[in-house]
Amino acid sequence: MADREQWQAEYDRSRLRRKRFETMSGLPLEPVYGPDDAELPGQWPFTRGPYASMYRSRLWTMRQFAGFGTATDTNARFKELLAAGGNGLSTAFDMPTLLGRDSDDPLAKGEVGRAGVAVDTVADMEALFDGIDLGAVSTSMTINSAASVLMAMYIGVADRTGVDRAALAGTVQNDILKEYQAQKEYVFPPRPSVRLVTDLIRYATSELPRWHPVSISGYHIREAGSTAAQELAFTLANGFAYVEAAVAAGLAVDEFAPRLSFFFNAHIDFFEEIAKYRAARRIWARWLRTRYGAAEERSWQLRFHTQTAGVSLTAQQPEVNLARVAIEALAGVLGGTQSLHTDSYDEALALPTERAARLALRTQQVIAEETGVAHVADPLGGSWFLEALTDELDGKAEALFARIGEAGNGSMLEGVIAGIEDGWFCSEIADASYRFQANLASGQWIQVGVNGYTDGDDSVTSTLYIDPEVEVRQLADLAEVKQRRDDEAVRRSLRRLQHEAADPEVNLMPALIDATAAYATVGESMSALESVFGTWSEPPVG
Amino acid sequence: MTTASTRPIRVLVAKVGLDGHDRGLRIVARILRDGGCEVVYGGLRQTPETITATVIEEDVDVVGLSMHNGAHLTLGPAVVDALRRAGLSTPVILGGIVPEVDVGRLKDAGVVAVLGPGAPGDEVLEAVRSAAGSAGRDD
Structure with missing residues (x-):
């Protein structure tokens, strides 16, 4: 049938990473299996994967998230990860940076450089990527509220090091909607926040052809305690909301949809997770084509990053986490992920040590090089069990979309905002989280080392120690930058930012690029926006 | 404790600092409520000053802080x-992700108990009851 020919043509055109794909014992392997009328990878509706040749052309990107201390400390960790065979950088920022506050803000005390790297000005961003060619790596920046400001700084570093903006490759998370629902790192109210997201999508569409301006994230929704179906549905609903916002801002769906990317959790229920990724691809394709009228195949293809479930890790008998992470990572790969972060086994106790972070990367390398699972696309496709589970998750997600769409009188954007404003998402997630906790308490769910098989060694030899001197050094660096910058230029650029923030028609990226290039701090840029946008606090918990 | 007042223990649960991971906080709030405590949900982004003000206003017996950052x-x-x-x-x-080596220092600084990740509900309730008892609620 035509589908099969189309797939074969695409497969034949793909460059493969090796000549032969065979089992360990030498049995030759087909690129994909199934009856003649089976769905195929790279073909509508993409249940089996976005590409015809999947991992035969390119393995997933092993993208380990790292960041702690000062920019110089994290720069050294980046270089180690690149030297160890990692091929994508992923930046964790500290809490003050994530919330757009400077290291010398009174609320930042005790948090500078703790859970990620501290970035106050473009000078820190330069130190973070010192000696790394931004035109040659792909960088992921995990930041949301202050995403546009940090993106402006990254562009600033490219400008200073002579890298063409168009050569920048990577992703900025920039997914504010799930912050109100789950991770709670919000600053401004939802509507102006969505405008910032849309501005960056518009900017990337015209200036940064290799950049993914938003990574629509279910990871945090799941970590906050949701079910797999809720993770799937809320994430895709947020995706539809961004599509509607960008279209309302004047973009054509095929202009930007190919560069929207997703980020899912890999939790411990193996088959449910694989079914979730398959359902996600199929739903996205269906909605983009039929509901939003996308005509390009690339707009229909959902591509995603995966991280193993931090919340599945236990502080009890922490080495057991190595087994959990391996199983979760395997689910991500069997589900066809485009990139993967494996958690370190010590993360329920502290930030990961270098040794634990290396073991996490090695786990991915074992899956990639030794298990053979990357030889065949969607190897579990066609399993009666998996196909039924995929259909069931698809159906559950559709029911939740109907509820959200109803709340928004037909608009997913309005429905999502309504569910944020009335606390619906938060209470749905909290209920699911509590149900899981009750199952754990009653013993209906056994977590090894926690409520079963508890005899064993709980001790961990060493955890990463963050020197309190980090805060002192960062404050000194910030003071020095403030000393030598041109204050008048900073004031002028911030006035422009404030002025443009008041006009919803103006794209704020150019003003942010100017302000950060003049060494305006993260906090100063965010304050200028806050003076126009106001702040958000969540509805009371009942 | 045998002649303790009939008023249930009133617990303020909150996060101080900037971190927004509130899954644990919300679960602990429900565990305490189910266990017969009165819960004052302080929520996110509290400061030492706002915590103190709430303790005074709401006549709180025990403060529970959740920290993951x-x-x-x-x-x-x-x-x-x-x-x-x-x-x-x-x-x-204090509850959340706290490395073992820091527990002693927190206790030296006056924190009465540190609950690790995955602490069962009974342990949470016991820590709160014991803290409320030792705080001399009869004074």
């Missing part, structure tokens, strides 16, 4: 100090 050594003691400066002896319990 590595700032516990700064913020835990800061809350205890703010309470003591206000003349309050309210016990402070």
